[in-house]
Amino acid sequence: VSGKRPALSGEDRLIARLFKPLAKHPGALALEDDAAFFSPPPGQDLVLTKDAVVAGIHFFAADPADAIARKALRVNLSDLAAKGADPAGFLLALALPSGVDDTWLDEFARGLGDDADTYRCPLLGGDTVSTHGPLTVSITALGTVPAGKMVHRAGARPGDRIFVSGTIGDAALGLKLRESVAAKQFAKLSEKARSHLEQRYLYPQPRNALASAVCDHASAAMDVSDGLVGDLAKLCRVSGVTATLQIADVPLSEAAASAINLEPSLLQTALTGGDDYEILCCVPQSAVPRWLDSAKASGVPVTQIGMIESGQDAPSWIGASGQAVGFGAGSFSHF
Amino acid sequence: VSGKRPALSGEDRLIARLFKPLAKHPGALALEDDAAFFSPPPGQDLVLTKDAVVAGIHFFAADPADAIARKALRVNLSDLAAKGADPAGFLLALALPSGVDDTWLDEFARGLGDDADTYRCPLLGGDTVSTHGPLTVSITALGTVPAGKMVHRAGARPGDRIFVSGTIGDAALGLKLRESVAAKQFAKLSEKARSHLEQRYLYPQPRNALASAVCDHASAAMDVSDGLVGDLAKLCRVSGVTATLQIADVPLSEAAASAINLEPSLLQTALTGGDDYEILCCVPQSAVPRWLDSAKASGVPVTQIGMIESGQDAPSWIGASGQAVGFGAGSFSHF
Numbered sequence: 001v002s003g004k005r006p007a008l009s010g011e012d013r014l015i016a017r018l019f020k021p022l023a024k025h026p027g028a029l030a031l032e033d034d035a036a037f038f039s040p041p042p043g044q045d046l047v048l049t050k051d052a053v054v055a056g057i058h059f060f061a062a063d064p065a066d067a068i069a070r071k072a073l074r075v076n077l078s079d080l081a082a083k084g085a086d087p088a089g090f091l092l093a094l095a096l097p098s099g100v101d102d103t104w105l106d107e108f109a110r111g112l113g114d115d116a117d118t119y120r121c122p123l124l125g126g127d128t129v130s131t132h133g134p135l136t137v138s139i140t141a142l143g144t145v146p147a148g149k150m151v152h153r154a155g156a157r158p159g160d161r162i163f164v165s166g167t168i169g170d171a172a173l174g175l176k177l178r179e180s181v182a183a184k185q186f187a188k189l190s191e192k193a194r195s196h197l198e199q200r201y202l203y204p205q206p207r208n209a210l211a212s213a214v215c216d217h218a219s220a221a222m223d224v225s226d227g228l229v230g231d232l233a234k235l236c237r238v239s240g241v242t243a244t245l246q247i248a249d250v251p252l253s254e255a256a257a258s259a260i261n262l263e264p265s266l267l268q269t270a271l272t273g274g275d276d277y278e279i280l281c282c283v284p285q286s287a288v289p290r291w292l293d294s295a296k297a298s299g300v301p302v303t304q305i306g307m308i309e310s311g312q313d314a315p316s317w318i319g320a321s322g323q324a325v326g327f328g329a330g331s332f333s334h335f
Numbered sequence: 336v337s338g339k340r341p342a343l344s345g346e347d348r349l350i351a352r353l354f355k356p357l358a359k360h361p362g363a364l365a366l367e368d369d370a371a372f373f374s375p376p377p378g379q380d381l382v383l384t385k386d387a388v389v390a391g392i393h394f395f396a397a398d399p400a401d402a403i404a405r406k407a408l409r410v411n412l413s414d415l416a417a418k419g420a421d422p423a424g425f426l427l428a429l430a431l432p433s434g435v436d437d438t439w440l441d442e443f444a445r446g447l448g449d450d451a452d453t454y455r456c457p458l459l460g461g462d463t464v465s466t467h468g469p470l471t472v473s474i475t476a477l478g479t480v481p482a483g484k485m486v487h488r489a490g491a492r493p494g495d496r497i498f499v500s501g502t503i504g505d506a507a508l509g510l511k512l513r514e515s516v517a518a519k520q521f522a523k524l525s526e527k528a529r530s531h532l533e534q535r536y537l538y539p540q541p542r543n544a545l546a547s548a549v550c551d552h553a554s555a556a557m558d559v560s561d562g563l564v565g566d567l568a569k570l571c572r573v574s575g576v577t578a579t580l581q582i583a584d585v586p587l588s589e590a591a592a593s594a595i596n597l598e599p600s601l602l603q604t605a606l607t608g609g610d611d612y613e614i615l616c617c618v619p620q621s622a623v624p625r626w627l628d629s630a631k632a633s634g635v636p637v638t639q640i641g642m643i644e645s646g647q648d649a650p651s652w653i654g655a656s657g658q659a660v661g662f663g664a665g666s667f668s669h670f
Contacts, residue, residue, distance in 0.1 A: 009565070027383075029487065032573045034414040034557050035384040035478075037485045040374055046381070048362075048459060049370040050475060052428035054466045079369040093387035093428070093473040124383060131389045133468015138428040140385060140475040143370075150372045152364065222369050230344070238367045 015128060018109040022116050022123035025089050036125040038089060040144045046088075047143040047150055049079035055134035060178070065104045066111025067202045068137065073115050075225065076141035078206035078277040082223040084151040084215025085143030087121035087208060093138040095131040119208055145215055151281070155220035156239035160282035160308040163291075165207045165300050167253040168228050172273020173266060174201030185263040193255035200253075204277035210302070213294035214281055221281035227272040229327045231280055232315055236308070239282075243315040245306035247271070247325060271317075272327050282308055350463060353444040357451050357458035360424055371460040373424060375479045381423075382478040382485055384414035390469035395513070400439045401446025402537045403472065408450050410560065411476035413541035413612040417558040419486040419550025420478030422456035422543060428473040430466035454543055480550055486616070490555035491574035495617035495643040498626075500542045500635050502588040503563050507608020508601060509536030520598035528590035535588075539612035545637070548629035549616055556616035562607040564662045566615060567650055571643070574617075578650040580641035582606070582660060606652075607662050617643055 020031050027037040040046045053072045055061040073090065080087055092112075116122055121141065174197035177186050186194065206223075214221050220239055224231050228250070236243055250271065252260070260266045279302075283291045288304075295302040306315075317325045355366050362372040375381045388407045390396040408425065415422055427447075431440075451457055456476065509532035512521050521529065541558075549556050555574055559566050563585070571578055585606065587595065595601045614637075618626045623639075630637040641650075654660045 012569075029489075033418075033488045035382045035418045035420070035485070037380045037382050037480075039380045039482070045372045045374045047370045047372050048426060048475075048477075050426040050428050050460055051462045052430060052464050052473060054430055054464055054468075056467045057465055083368075083370045085370070091383060091385040091475055093385050095387060095389055095471055095473075125385055127386045127473075129387050129389055130392055131468060131471065132391045133389075133466060133471070136430055136466065136468070136471050136473075138387060138430075138462075138471075138473035140383075140426055142383075145372075147374070150370070153368045154364075234347075 011128060018105055019123060022109065022113045025122040025124055028122065028124045031125060038124060038142065043147050044144040045147050045150060047080060047083050047085040047145055048140065049076050050138065050140045051075045051079065052136060052138035054136045061134060063202060065107035069108045069111035070115050071204055072137035072139050073112060074204045074206045075277060076139045077119050077121065077208055078204065078223040080141055080143035081206050081208040081211045082214065082221045082279050083143065083145065084149060084211050084218065085145045086211055087119050088142045088144050089122050089124040090139050090141045091124050092126035094126070094128045095136040096128065097131055097133065097135055100135070149215055151214055151218050151221045153220055153222050153235050154238040156235060156241050156282040156308045157219055157284070158241055158308055158310045160219050160284055161288055161304050162243060162245065162306045162308060163281050163283060163302045163304050164224065164228065164251065165210055165279040165302050166205070167251045167256060168224065168276055168278060169256045169270025169273060170197050170200035170253050171204065171275035172269050173256055173259050174198045175273070175275065176269055185266060186259065188262050189259055193258050196253060196255040201275060204275065206277055207279045207300050209298045210279055210295060210300040213291060213298055214279060216294060217283050217287045217291035218281040219284055221279060224276040224278045224280050225274055227274040228276065228280065229272045229317065235280065236315055241308050242311035242313045243306055243308050245315060245317050247317055248320050249303065249305045251303040268327060346463060353440055354458060357444070357448045360457040360459055363457065363459045366460060373459060373477065378482050379479040380482050380485060382415060382418050382420040382480055383475065384411050385473065385475045386410045386414065387471060387473035389471045396469060398537060400442035404443045404446035405450050406539055407472035407474050408447060409539045409541045410612060411474045412454050412456065412543055413539065413558040415476055415478035416541050416543040416546045417549065417556045417614050418478065418480065419484060419546050419553065420480045421546055422454050423477045423479050424457050424459040425474050425476045426459050427461035429461070429463045430471040431463065432466055432468065432470055435470070484550055486549055486553050486556045488555055488557050488570050489573040491570060491576050491617040491643045492554055492619065493576055493643055493645045495554050495619055496623055496639050497578060497580065497641040497643060498616050498618060498637045498639050499559065499563065499586065500545055500614040500637050501540070502586045502591060503559065503611055503613060504591045504605020504608060505532050505535035505588050506539065506610035507604050508591055508594050509533045510608065510610065511604055520601060521594065523597050524594055528593050531588060531590040536610060539610065541612055542614045542635050544633045545614055545630060545635040548626060548633055549614060551629060552618050552622045552626035553616040554619055556614060559611040559613045559615050560609055562609040563611065563615065564607045564652065570615065571650055576643050577646035577648045578641050578643050580650060580652045582652055583655050584638065584640045586638040603662060
């Protein structure tokens, strides 16, 4: 019996070195407790979301460590934004394979901490475990909205205008580019366009700046994570409505437009591929001018792509010459 | 273009079939939204905890599916109990390998739903993803305590009496039994004792019934998950104190006592092995009578095992003949 203070375990040292600096909320108790405490300010509801990302499924194991951390947090921040909520904090469960070294962990924590600061979303707690399988990052994010004001998926009503933020399809094309670098579809694409699409896959840009405009004006909203076509169908299904969309109105980046111009079949990839992390929302006609003003003030571009209609059918996507276009399943599903 | 309502994806069907019945809280929005909403009742703080379990690390992949689900939830419920908090709900991230079939999933959901009812902890939301690796279950549990009353690890003061709930070491011995069925250490153990130890490993019994007694009377508390010796050292470290413990006072089940009687080296396993999910707490001397009354009313047995003292040294464990006993690292660590 030495009688000396025992050394911290490897796990405790790892948490203290990497993650304690991110635990800036007093309720995190410097990550030295079993649990965190948190209470939304009076008059605010708590909004909770939980998305997990797995190496080989949601990202490539060889992606930069900071990009993996940022994506794991940002896919959750995107859900909060779509609900009209402001980020309040997050909990992290990290399952680490044995090959991960200190340099990788430092970069992971740096990316995570940088985003936690940028999005004002401090680390509240979590768990670090080992795994014999791929790196897995499970984050639970907390946000706040004025009581009763969370924007649901199910609120769309006939006549509402349908908007999306930013541009659609970049990340899905970026993923396709990485999976088939030699494919002739991308052979003529400029280096700049390739880089744009790849970066959009690696680094989603959650639209938290748009959250208060969504909260104030949207009747229904969700983030586009599994493909615009499929996600819109989900929103319509839970709202008990249908919709008509103009494909030509869907906002595309210059890079995505170039790729689709070179290979028209990539339009389907763009509209159904997923990983956009843009906001899809419905706005009553009377609120559209104020919505557009608020969106403009937020600095996030938004584009009207169609209208909600009465009915139970699948949404109709209308092509440039007025014909209906089909997209099959239209959505990414794990199973 | 069929014009018909599109079928749900496999992922959506799986969630609707298995998990929607567990989403009894209105804030879960029947799992048909990106996020859940929840607010603690006025005058209550929210307590948040997140523990992940991985096949091959925290449980055996061949364990019963319901046991895996229950353990994943109960390790989190145990954290809430140790903080004096009542369960309020949970979020689930489930990473499923491809070999998992419907029968397994049904049993998993049945165990999870059964526990959600028993512990009044409804499913609020989550994420179901595929993985090329082992089954991984990451749960974030929410609890509530009267505002400002969460019991911290760091509150132990010299003179406080140290208590543990239930019995210590059963799960660690149960694990050892499974890992070395043929070992001579266990050869003479009765079938009943073997079964008791194995069940305690498979099905932790979180002490949520003791939460209000802990909240009302404990100065510091944590749950025993990484081994009593190591966890007590952590509690002392963050509280800035030390402690003296009587090994003979540590409560053992009949089965654990039999095993240790047959093979005295198993005492170390019992005291350092982990997976107990009992509550370790400190109670000021003046509060001990009321604490014991409250604990008795809860139906959870508690046992005094030592006392907090001034100092920075590692806690002292005293053997039957008054000698100090050392335990090495004393705690499970993933790294």
